[in-house]
Structure formats: C-alpha cells, structure tokens
Amino acid sequence: MKGLGVLWLVVFISLAGFGITTIPFPLVAEQMGASDFWKTFGGSGVFSLFQLLATPLWGRCSDAYGRKPILVLSLVGTVLAFVWLAYADSLTSLLLARAFGGIMSGNLAAAFAYATDVTDERNRAKGLGIVASAFGVGFALGPPIGGFLGTVDGVPSMHWPALASAALAAVALVGCALFLPESLPVESRKPFGARRPVAGTATETAPPARPSRSPLATLRSSPVLIGLIASSVMVAVAAGAMQSVYQFWGRDLFQFTLRDVGLQFMVFALLSAVGQAGLTGPLTRRFGERHLAIASIIGITVGLLLFATAVSPAMAWVAICIFGFSNGMFLPAVSSLVSFEAAADERGAVMGLYNASSSAGRIIGPALSGPVYFKFGPAAPFVLSAVLTVGGALLMARRARR
Numbered sequence: 001m002k003g004l005g006v007l008w009l010v011v012f013i014s015l016a017g018f019g020i021t022t023i024p025f026p027l028v029a030e031q032m033g034a035s036d037f038w039k040t041f042g043g044s045g046v047f048s049l050f051q052l053l054a055t056p057l058w059g060r061c062s063d064a065y066g067r068k069p070i071l072v073l074s075l076v077g078t079v080l081a082f083v084w085l086a087y088a089d090s091l092t093s094l095l096l097a098r099a100f101g102g103i104m105s106g107n108l109a110a111a112f113a114y115a116t117d118v119t120d121e122r123n124r125a126k127g128l129g130i131v132a133s134a135f136g137v138g139f140a141l142g143p144p145i146g147g148f149l150g151t152v153d154g155v156p157s158m159h160w161p162a163l164a165s166a167a168l169a170a171v172a173l174v175g176c177a178l179f180l181p182e183s184l185p186v187e188s189r190k191p192f193g194a195r196r197p198v199a200g201t202a203t204e205t206a207p208p209a210r211p212s213r214s215p216l217a218t219l220r221s222s223p224v225l226i227g228l229i230a231s232s233v234m235v236a237v238a239a240g241a242m243q244s245v246y247q248f249w250g251r252d253l254f255q256f257t258l259r260d261v262g263l264q265f266m267v268f269a270l271l272s273a274v275g276q277a278g279l280t281g282p283l284t285r286r287f288g289e290r291h292l293a294i295a296s297i298i299g300i301t302v303g304l305l306l307f308a309t310a311v312s313p314a315m316a317w318v319a320i321c322i323f324g325f326s327n328g329m330f331l332p333a334v335s336s337l338v339s340f341e342a343a344a345d346e347r348g349a350v351m352g353l354y355n356a357s358s359s360a361g362r363i364i365g366p367a368l369s370g371p372v373y374f375k376f377g378p379a380a381p382f383v384l385s386a387v388l389t390v391g392g393a394l395l396m397a398r399r400a401r402r
Helices: 005-024 026-032 036-065 067-086 092-116 122-148 158-177 213-222 223-254 258-287 289-309 314-340 343-377 380-401
Strands: 196-197 209-211
Touching: 005 067, 005 122, 005 158, 005 258, 026 036, 026 223, 026 258, 036 067, 036 092, 036 223, 036 343, 067 092, 067 158, 067 213, 092 122, 092 196, 092 343, 122 158, 122 258, 122 314, 209 343, 223 258, 223 289, 223 343, 223 380, 258 289, 258 314, 289 314, 289 380, 314 343, 343 380
Parallel strands: none
Antiparallel strands: 196 209
C-alpha cells in the first residue's frame, strides 16, 4: 500500500481547511442578508453542487493522465479558492468563491482511485478506510479552529478561517508534488477515446480492443451498483442536512456558540475516523462490507431521531456520537463495494460517479434543511432525513438478499 501515508496527509490537510470554513459560513451568510434557503445551501450546498459537476471529470482525467497530476492541479485551485473566500465582501462573491472551491474539490475521485490502485481486493476496504479516515481527522481539527478564528473579530467572519485554510492547502500541494509517487502505470492508463482489449481475443503481441464504456453505461449494466449509489445518496442527504443546519439548531435550542459547535463537530469527526480506520477492516472481514453498511445506516437513523427529540445538550452530544460513529463506517464499506463493480481501467471514472452521487445528496440536504427548519421547526429536518435513511437501509438489505 505504498503512497497511502502521503495520500492520507494530503487529504487530511485539504479536509481540515474545508472544516475550518464550514463552521462560520452559515452565520456569515445570515449577516450578509441571505434568505432561509441560502443560509444553509450557500455553503455546503453550492460547494457540493460544483463538486458534483467536476468530480466525474477529475476521475476520468486521472484514468487518462495519472492520479498525481490531477491532485496537484486541483490543489493549486484550492489555495486560490480559499484566498478568494477570505476577501469576499458580498454574498455573491462569497457564493462564487465557494463554487470555485467545489470544482477544485472534485480531486477526491482521484484520491480514492489512487487508494484502489495500491491495494488488492483483500485489503481494499482497509485501504479505503485509512484514506477516508483523513476526512474524519481533518474535519475533526478544522471545526474547532474555525469556531475560534471565526469569532476573533467579535462577530462571525470568514477572513481568518479562509486564510488559515489556504495555508493548509498550500502545505498539501507541496507534499503532493514532492512526496506522492504516481500509482497508475502508463500502460494501465486509458486516454480519452481509447479502446480496451476484449477478453479471449488477445494475440501474442497486442490484444484487439473494444470501445470503452462510459461510467453511466457501467452503472446501467449493474443493478447492484445502482442500489449502492442510491443508498449512498440517501445517507448523504441526511448528513448534508444535519451539518448545514446544526449551527442554527444549536444556537436556537441550546444557545451553542460557534466555538461550541466547532468542538461538537470535532467529536463527530473523530468518532468517524475511529470507525473508518480502526474498525472497518476487522468488521468487514468478519461480517462483509454489505452487512456493515446496513448496520451503519441503522445507526445513522437512530442518531437523527435523537437530534429530532433532543431536549438537553446531553442528548445532543449522544446524537452526535452515534451519528458520527455510524457515518464513519458507512463510507469505506460502500466505497469498497462500489470498487468491486468496476474493471481496473474504469475504476477512476466509476469512483468519480460514486463520489458525485454523494455530492448530489449533499446538495439536496442543505437545499431542504434551511426552508424546512425555518418553516416547520427544529425537529423537521432530522425527521425527514431519518425517513430517507430508513429507505436507504431497506434498499441495501434488498440488494443483500439478492
């Protein structure tokens, strides 16, 4: 699993920067006069929308040109996006900076494809869990920093959080450029328009070729892949709704400050990392990826219902712990299942499609959470999300029986 350590560091630093800016963003947008919709959608929703558009392209480019060039190029853009965010002086500028950052974040498809390149099938879930834990650890350290820096001036602000994020992204850029080896050999790459050999018709010199399939063609040919992606969308909607509305929920019900929210998101992310890196490997070997994914969705649903019925800060803490731990184990288990459904030279594109589907959920969640919260009350977004995750669990269980 050569290169996973450096890849982990690159993803960790990138996600720490994102976590720093996530905490103050909704309240800064509120100060700039955002509507109920833009309060929650303007940060994570806009980011995920443009990530959705860019992720399949970054993944496909990584199949054609290698993983490392794509990671380096996108990290350059990430630095620029955070600097722009630091100096945005209007709601429009703030949203455009977030959109550009979302485009650059599509490099996660290349990061996951890199992990599948350097692991075999037996260790793939473990390798993906290790890389995915960088999300948890990065997001664990980012929010408390964002909660602190976002209130340095006495009111919620993006200036210092965004500059700190830009500095971290620059460190990730240097680390990737200097220390990350390329994982995809030239002979395994698939240039745009290339044809792939057909099994059983190879000659002694070079095999004949057939047209390569698009990611959507691969998806249509695999009902299992359709089920996996649909389940991941439902879980992503729930996670996106929770994370985008939590600042308002905590402030309105329990008078949580940004620093309180940052600390709570840190615990949420640390428990996610524990589930991803510490337990995913042993549990998948014992129960299998699909059963672990089903159990994780059930835990996510329980956490959401606790948010909906919370009457004290203690209940909020319990909900955060259950939700974070379960959400952490879900991602690597489902990522591993998705990777098994694609050939080696299609994996980058398919993983890009999978990550794009998760981005779609993170678009829908913030788009719903703000209007639902401010119209129907604090419990409403969590009840709606729990209904969706129950659907995801039923769909996953149905595929498991088949």
